[in-house]
Amino acid sequence: MDNSHPEKLQGVSAKKKQLLSLKTNLEAVAKVDLRAVKDTEIHGYNAAISQALSAVNALITASNAQCTLDTPPADIDMIPDSSGALIYRCEHAKPHKWKLNGDRI
Numbered sequence: 646m647d648n649s650h651p652e653k654l655q656g657v658s659a660k661k662k663q664l665l666s667l668k669t670n671l672e673a674v675a676k677v678d679l680r681a682v683k684d685t686e687i688h689g690y691n692a693a694i695s696q697a698l699s700a701v702n703a704l705i706t707a708s709n710a711q712c713t714l715d716t717p718p719a720d721i722d723m724i725p726d727s728s729g730a731l732i733y734r735c736e737h738a739k740p741h742k743w744k745l746n747g748d749r750i
Contacts, residue, residue, distance in 0.1 A: 654721075654733060655749060656713050656741060657710055657711065657733075658710070659711075660708070698723060702723060712736075712741050714737070715735075719735045722734055732750065733745070
């Protein structure tokens, strides 16, 4: 999987890019396919994914990565979309979204 870090997304800037170079969490979480989870596995899986997403989002927040496609700039998060695929999404009123490979949605 080609995985883009938030600072490589069109319309996103990060003031502390060195924090995003800690890519182990980003890559590990990006490989997760939430759509493939069986109901019987969901409890432990949700706890692990929740902690991994928290770690990734903490790195994104600490790097001060923000969407600049609208004003004022807005924070970026990694979230699951309605199908369970992980995406990046900004916190603008009308959020901008990107696939993990960097393509705009």
